[in-house]
Each structure stands twice: as C-alpha cells, then as structure tokens.
Amino acid sequence: MINAEGSLLSQENSILIGKKPPMNYVLACLTAFHEGAEEVVIKARGRPISTAVDVAEMVRKKFMPSAMVSEITIGTEEVQLKEGGVKRTSSIMIRMRKKK
Amino acid sequence: MINAEGSLLSQENSILIGKKPPMNYVLACLTAFHEGAEEVVIKARGRPISTAVDVAEMVRKKFMPSAMVSEITIGTEEVQLKEGGVKRTSSIMIRMRKKK
16 A cells, blocks of 8 residues: 555555654554555554554544454564664554454 | 562452563562462553563563463543543553463
C-alpha cells in the first residue's frame, strides 16, 4: 500500500511506533483502514510499547468503534550493537481488524 | 497469598508494575510461582506498560522457561482527578501461568 504517511506504514500495513506524537500513528492506522485495509499491525520495541497501547486504544475507543484488537503478542528482539555484543529489547505486536 | 513482597502482590496474585526496578517485579512473580501459584497477573497503567512487557519476557525467557503467557489484554482506565474531570490512561494485563 502506498500512502502519504509512507514512512510510518510498511508492507502488510504494519506501523512501527517511535517517538512521534501518538496522533501521527493513530492517523496512519485510520488512513490504512479507510484505504481498504482489513487489518493493521501496530509494532513497538522498548519504551514506545506504552505508546503502541495508547494508539490501539485511541483508534478503537475514540475514532473507529468498528475496529477491534484481534491479537496481541509480546516478544524479545535482539539488536546487534556496533561495538559488539547484543542488546535485548522487549517488543509488542497489536493486530487490529475491522469487526465483521 | 501472604508474601514478603506483600506490597507488590495483591489477592489473585496480581502484580501492579510501577517505577521500581524491573527485577523487583520479576522476583515478585517468581516468588508467587514458587509458593505454588498456578497463575500470576501482571498489570500496568501508562508509561510502566513497557516495563510490564519486560518483566513478563524476563520471567519466561530468562528465569522460568516453564512459565508462559496465557492471555494479554489492553484497555483504558478512567482516573478521577481531584481537581475535577477525568483522565484516561491505557492499561495492560498480562496473564502468566505454568506450562502443563
């Protein structure tokens, strides 16, 4: 999907949450759904995990009651450090879809 | 359950994540399991949500491979402000149990 918010939205409608204001990500979700996506996946690593939950809650409670959370998974990702070694970071994946 | 970490652990083995170091909460989880709990529920509101995910991941990946995440739910809680009005905060609930 090609999108005005291209940098926030990758293939398979996944949105990686970072340090921008939560509303940027909410709008990216809403845009994807309004362009016909059946499903949007919100992902975050580390501190922005709480923002990912905020975004999912704002989408379904405030802006799009026809959207629901269909799956939540947590995990650990290993990031290779330039200076050698590995850093472990927690991650979250929140899958949202339109209610049938 | 009565526990040395009583302040972290309430009835039904639920642990509310706050601003203490993550290891405090990891230890509270491990203690509950080792005292016989079949299930431990990790809860957080707002910023500590990412710590809640860290805690769950540390418990199952590092300290207790026999534990698994059985359910994750997110929600919005409304807190009454003293000065009037309501503040909405996102929350997470991560349910962990021993593998059968």
